[in-house]
Amino acid sequence: MILKRRWKPMCNSKTIRLTINGRKENLFLSPQQTLLQALRDNGHVDVKHGCGKGDCGACAVLVDGLAVDSCLTLAWLCEDKEVTTVAGIGNGTPHPLHVAFRDLGAAQCGFCTPGMIVAAKGLLDDNPNPDDNEIRLALSGNLCRCTGYVKIVEAVQVAARVLREEADLS
Amino acid sequence: MSCAYDLKVPISLQNALDLLSDAQSMPLAGGTNLLVEIRSGKERPQRLVALDRIEGLAGIDINSETITIGARATVGDLLRSTELAKAAPSLVKAAGVFAGQMVRNAGTIGGNIACASPAADLVPPLMSLDAQVTLQSSSGSRVVALDEYYQGYKQDVRRPDELVTQISMPRLPDQTHNRFYKLARRRGDAITVVGLAVTLTVSDGVCRKARIAMGAVAPCVIRARNAEALLEGNVFDAAMIETAAAQAAAECAPIDDVRASAQYRRHCVRKLTRRLVAEAWNDLEAKVEADV
Numbered sequence: 001m002i003l004k005r006r007w008k009p010m011c012n013s014k015t016i017r018l019t020i021n022g023r024k025e026n027l028f029l030s031p032q033q034t035l036l037q038a039l040r041d042n043g044h045v046d047v048k049h050g051c052g053k054g055d056c057g058a059c060a061v062l063v064d065g066l067a068v069d070s071c072l073t074l075a076w077l078c079e080d081k082e083v084t085t086v087a088g089i090g091n092g093t094p095h096p097l098h099v100a101f102r103d104l105g106a107a108q109c110g111f112c113t114p115g116m117i118v119a120a121k122g123l124l125d126d127n128p129n130p131d132d133n134e135i136r137l138a139l140s141g142n143l144c145r146c147t148g149y150v151k152i153v154e155a156v157q158v159a160a161r162v163l164r165e166e167a168d169l170s
Numbered sequence: 171m172s173c174a175y176d177l178k179v180p181i182s183l184q185n186a187l188d189l190l191s192d193a194q195s196m197p198l199a200g201g202t203n204l205l206v207e208i209r210s211g212k213e214r215p216q217r218l219v220a221l222d223r224i225e226g227l228a229g230i231d232i233n234s235e236t237i238t239i240g241a242r243a244t245v246g247d248l249l250r251s252t253e254l255a256k257a258a259p260s261l262v263k264a265a266g267v268f269a270g271q272m273v274r275n276a277g278t279i280g281g282n283i284a285c286a287s288p289a290a291d292l293v294p295p296l297m298s299l300d301a302q303v304t305l306q307s308s309s310g311s312r313v314v315a316l317d318e319y320y321q322g323y324k325q326d327v328r329r330p331d332e333l334v335t336q337i338s339m340p341r342l343p344d345q346t347h348n349r350f351y352k353l354a355r356r357r358g359d360a361i362t363v364v365g366l367a368v369t370l371t372v373s374d375g376v377c378r379k380a381r382i383a384m385g386a387v388a389p390c391v392i393r394a395r396n397a398e399a400l401l402e403g404n405v406f407d408a409a410m411i412e413t414a415a416a417q418a419a420a421e422c423a424p425i426d427d428v429r430a431s432a433q434y435r436r437h438c439v440r441k442l443t444r445r446l447v448a449e450a451w452n453d454l455e456a457k458v459e460a461d462v
Binding site for chain 2: 053073074122136141142
């Protein structure tokens, strides 16, 4: 429960500089604060707080391009790093992953969706042409409790195809 | 997170080891286990020493004789190493079925060893590869064979001031097969019910060396030494594989828990040992025939 409360900075807090979705931010943080708390307390509520122990993946963000659970990442350790949340993928315009999840209805309650899209981005940056098994492996740290995974896997396939076509045209 | 620890981020190994010589300090690598334990109150360190910014602690180096992996290498680093996939296939297989993508990108090989969980997925493959663990402290370093590293449930030989800094293992000789299988309730993001790793070296039709390491079926990961002895020096046949598999099942000491019963685990040790040894043997036979 304490995680849900706004964190009160402690005496040994300090200012940490990090880039969030392309914008440099200076945040005053205690050593115990997770990246998840730091992000949500500073307005980035597109990052979701699910289990708080690395099981559900709802809090996934990219740190220097790698998908990690922000609930298991201490914010101090992200100093001078680039953090990308679901809202930062696509640089302000909807990314093919956002579009595909919307168009294919790959969300029901939507709580897992930010983490799913971040994990999928982590996969596609590494492997632009994944098969279904590779997608399922990459999303194995993301739990959806509403609808199952069929449409989610389809959405990642569609987004991957769109991205490949974009890359071919450029 | 009720524990109000301080966080140090040293940039040199020496500095980190000096900080760890204080009994109130704990090393923090990926944090995928330790931060959860702190949050649940199981660990209450006064100071965490983060290993993130120390140079040269995460490399994977493969030469003609040895594979050396820095303790800070993440599970994802192992998975992305194409060289390692050839040199230590069981280890990379285990990395692929390890938790989920985000945990793989943060969790480290050194952390997986030092957490001393009986269900640690990287440990059975490493044990089947005769891995050695380098422990360093401000007063020196020592190398411990992984199969002598664990002493019981979540107990290891590492002193609190020591840090796992490196894992090394010999390159596999030719005609060697190295396999891992993780049995769990689902394919991803699951805690292992039985993890089994097998390494077999065969020449002239005779098994020269056998390693069978079993995870999640004893207080710590163990080798099935008697089953290995049954295989070594012998020519494979179906009956011998069956005997060795039964022996491996006799050597494990599983418990009942939420994931599976002890009886089921023991049954699966037998089935998986038989399967992996037979698969390895068939592949080796095929390799020998292809070489002729």
